[in-house]
Amino acid sequence: MKGKSAVAKCNIYTVEENIVMELEMPGVSKDNLDIVVEDNLLKITGNREHFRPDGDYLVREMNRDDYYQEYTLDETIDTDNIQAGCENGVVTIELGIKESKKPRKITIS
Amino acid sequence: MAIMKWKRNDAESHTRDLDTIQREINDLFNMDFFPGARGLFDRNLFPALDVVEQDSGYQVYCELPGVDKKDVDVTISGNVLTIKGEKKGKSEKKDAKFYRKESTYGSFQRTLSLPKDIQNDDVKADFQDGVLKIEIPKMEEAKRKSITINVK
DSSP states (O other): OOSOEEOOEEEEEEETTEEEEEEEOTTOOGGGEEEEEETTEEEEEEOOGGGOOOSEEEEEOOOOSEEEEEEEOOTTEEEEEEEEEEETTEEEEEEEEOGGGSOOOOOOO | OOOOOOOOOSHHHHHHHHHHHHHHHHHHSOGGGSTTOOSTTOOOOSOOEEEEEOSSEEEEEEEOTTOOGGGEEEEEETTEEEEEEEEOOTTOOTTOEEEEEOOOOEEEEEEEEOOTTBOTTSOEEEEETTEEEEEEEBOGGGSOOOOOOOOO
16 A cells, blocks of 8 residues: 555444444545455555545645555454445445354253 | 745635644644544544635535435525534444444534635535535636737
């Protein structure tokens, strides 16, 4: 990754035994989003090349760099069960937990 | 005589100078450990705004990730533009257990006074990928015209 990158705001929570990540990436659509899982590393790249209009900036508060974020996944995450979606500039990634790591009830015989 | 950089002598130019100083100070402190904030002075209360001037008009951008299109309200009266709305958290769900929460929710409002040369009856707004883009054309007279000077 060359150049500076922006850091997205991130929410992480569990719901129904899945881990959900929400990353705020305004200006990123489905087409310029790249999510890669490499061993235990989750890499999220949001390209915003198209998001830099020419002109004279009278007010400039927005960061228009590309997004790049890396997260390490521990052994409880089922890397084959990862789903992602993108809506209104928010990327949602759902990470499944491995069956063997889920809490289970032990019946007393 | 050397050519001097033309400086716009209006109220905005001073704030722009301050902005530059602020940005430089912020660059000294890399704020990566606090995502979303772009510097020491950034308090994250308002959605970020960009105003871009082009030959034909102005473009106003507003960063609103996670906001629904129907919750955004844009009004223009004279040359004052107001963007307001509410960000409703999708994740305010039943029994969600949070590990990390960096997003803020609730209502927001930003008011901006635009330059005088705008044509406020032909404003277009578009909301895509969490970014609101408002296009405001300039008045015909204000559009930059290039004149060719013939050298004899």
